[in-house]
Amino acid sequence: THSFHYHSNKSSTVVGDLGRGINNSIESPSSDWRFNRSLSNIIRKSILKFLDAEKDISVLKGNLKPGDTIHYIFDRESTMNVSETLYQLIPKVSPMKKQHYRQCAIVGNSGILLKSRCGAEIDSHDFVIRCNLAPVEEYRADVGRRTSLVTMNPSVVQRAFQDLASSHWRERFLERLSSLNGSVLWIPSFMAKGGEERVQWASELILRHGINVRTAFPSLRLLHAVRGYWLTNKVPIKRPTTGLLMYTLATRFCEEIHLYGFWPFSLGPNGLPVKYHYYDSLTYEYRAQSSPHSMPVEFRALKRLHSQGALKLHTGECN
Ligand code: CTP
Numbered sequence: 512t513h514s515f516h517y518h519s520n521k522s523s524t525v526v527g528d529l530g531r532g533i534n535n536s537i538e539s540p541s542s543d544w545r546f547n548r549s550l551s552n553i554i555r556k557s558i559l560k561f562l563d564a565e566k567d568i569s570v571l572k573g574n575l576k577p578g579d580t581i582h583y584i585f586d587r588e589s590t591m592n593v594s595e596t597l598y599q600l601i602p603k604v605s606p607m608k609k610q611h612y613r614q615c616a617i618v619g620n621s622g623i624l625l626k627s628r629c630g631a632e633i634d635s636h637d638f639v640i641r642c643n644l645a646p647v648e649e650y651r652a653d654v655g656r657r658t659s660l661v662t663m664n665p666s667v668v669q670r671a672f673q674d675l676a677s678s679h680w681r682e683r684f685l686e687r688l689s690s691l692n693g694s695v696l697w698i699p700s701f702m703a704k705g706g707e708e709r710v711q712w713a714s715e716l717i718l719r720h721g722i723n724v725r726t727a728f729p730s731l732r733l734l735h736a737v738r739g740y741w742l743t744n745k746v747p748i749k750r751p752t753t754g755l756l757m758y759t760l761a762t763r764f765c766e767e768i769h770l771y772g773f774w775p776f777s778l779g780p781n782g783l784p785v786k787y788h789y790y791d792s793l794t795y796e797y798r799a800q801s802s803p804h805s806m807p808v809e810f811r812a813l814k815r816l817h818s819q820g821a822l823k824l825h826t827g828e829c830n
Contacts, residue, residue, distance in 0.1 A: 544817070544820065544823055545820050546767050546820055546823070547820030548766075550819055550821045551766070551820075551821050554762055554821055555763065557740070558740050558762050558763070559763070560740075561740040561743075562732070562736035562740070562759075563763070564607065564759075564760040564761070564762070565605050565607050565608055565609075565763060565764070566605060566730065567729065567730040567732060567733040567736065567760070568605060568607050568697070568727055568729065568730075568733075569601070569605055569728055569729065569730065570601055570728050570729075570730050570731070571601065571602060571604065571605065572598070572602070572603045573603075574730075575593050575598065576593065576598065577595045577597075577598040578592060578593065579593040580592055581593065581701050581731070583701060583702060583703055583704045584702045584703075584731065584734050584735075585702055585703045585704075585734075585750065585803075586703055586704040591701070591704075591707045594714075596711060596714045596718060597700070597710065597711065597728075599714075599718060600714050600717065600718070600726040600728075601726070602726065602727060605727075606660075606695045606727050607764055610638075611764050611765075611766075612637040612638040612764060612765050612766065613637050613766045613767065614636045614637050614766065614768075614769065615636055615637065615638040615639070615640065615765035615766075615767070615768050615769065616633045616636035616638075616639045616640065616769045616771060617754065617757045617758055617761060617768065617769070617771070618633060618639065618640065618641045618642065618645075618654060618655070618772050619642060619754040619770065619772035619773040620642055620788045620789060621775065621786075621788070622774075622786025622787060622788060623772060623774035623826055624653045624654050624771060624772045625650075625653055625786065625789050627653045627771075627828050627829055628652055628653060628828055629653060629654065629771055629825065629829035630652045630653055630655040630656070631655065631829070632825075632829045633654060633655035633771055634655035634657040636769065638659045638660070638761075638764075639655065639657045639659050639660075640659065640660045640757050641660070641662070642661070642662050642753045642754060642757065643661075643662055643663060643664055643671075643753060644662075644663050644667050644671060644687055645661075645788070645789070645790055646790050647690075648690075650789060650790060654771075654789065658691060658694050659695065660694060660695040660696075660697055660757075661691065661695070661696060662697045662698075662753050662757070663696060663713070664698075664753065665698070665700060665705070665706025665707075665713075666705070666709070668706075668709035668710075668712065669709060671791075672684045674709065675712050675713070675716065681716060684713070684716065685720055685722065688716075688717065688724055689723070691723070692723060693723045693725065694725065695726075695727055696724040696725065696727070697726075697727045697728075697729065698710060698713070698726060698727070698728055699728070699729050700728050701728065701729070701731060702729075702734060714726075729756075734751070734756075737755070738750075738751060740759065741755070744812075746808060746809070747805075747808065748805050748808055748809060749803060749804075749805060750803045751809070752804045752806060752809060754773055755813075758770065758813070767823070768823070769822070770823065771825045772789065773810065773813060773824060773826075774810075774826055775795075775806035775807055775809075775810055776795075776807070777795040779826075780826055
């Protein structure tokens with residue numbers, strides 16, 4: 512198998528400096544960055560040995576039935592049942608079947624996006640992936656608003672929509688989903704325990720109000736497969752973040768992948784403070800303690816791929 516880890520060319524020597532200076536700007540002048548189509552093809556093929564995003568992006572109606580018991584991927588001792596409601600939202604065919612795009616944007620939720628004015632550039636991609644139903648309207652100059660696929664960890668229902676406890680929050684949730692206009696809503700409902708009721712409430716609302724979204728629920732093997740791919744390439748991650756999962760999946764159906772809003776550090780390239788999220792007051796310190804992720808490790812891997820031209824990390828302002 513290939514290993515981009517050892518891939519050596521002039522630019523990849525830059526990667527050796529990563530441990531020392533995370534706050535160095537990674538933004539080489541745009542003219543310096545060239546898409547490396549052959550490396551990107553190698554990566555796509557190599558990931559395909561571990562998973563097939565077309566299939567693993569969602570379980571299908573044929574794989575499950577109502578009443579089935581599922582062991583959570585990260586909490587094996589806990590189980591959930593596939594409810595009748597959830598079953599109704601499971602697709603019959605993969606929402607990404609036979610889909611191919613030239614340029615995709617994956618938008619992470621870092622505060623690095625604030626004042627970036629990257630909205631129009633992000634929206635100009637053929638396919639735009641966003642994470643955790645992050646708000647767009649009030650930030651659209653910086654983050655854009657176009658959304659082809661958006662993820663929703665069950666915890667988002669609690670964190671951003673107060674567990675849909677009042678009609679106000681149910682309304683806001685429904686508005687956000689309606690604004691998706693038929694895009695893919697990707698809900699990792701089988702990963703960690705604690706989200707069963709939240710997925711249930713969300714699903715009931717979607718069905719009751721006939722919300723136009725294409726729901727998808729990642730396959731039971733996706734997590735292990737993604738982790739396996741990165742481990743094989745010497746990137747030791749316990750639990751891949753949503754952002755890294757999206758990149759790994761996107762290699763299947765995107766030619767050129769551009770990442771925005773990936774910056775898991777409290778200081779920006781220019782040494783100024785950066786918010787953990789562009790849209791709320793969660794602090795980086797808080798997330799570092801409570802999160803099972805190793806974002807800086809992931810970031811170093813992404814930065815290496817950027818320097819090799821396999822993807823483009825945007826961390827500066829857009830024109
Ligand atoms: N991200 C980043 N830097 C930040 C915040 C987020 O690089 N300061 C990226 C991560 O890849 C993350 C994605 O943006 O998965 C979406 O952010 P968020 O919704 O905050 O994800 P988390 O809830 O932190 O983590 P996850 O959903 O992966 O459990």
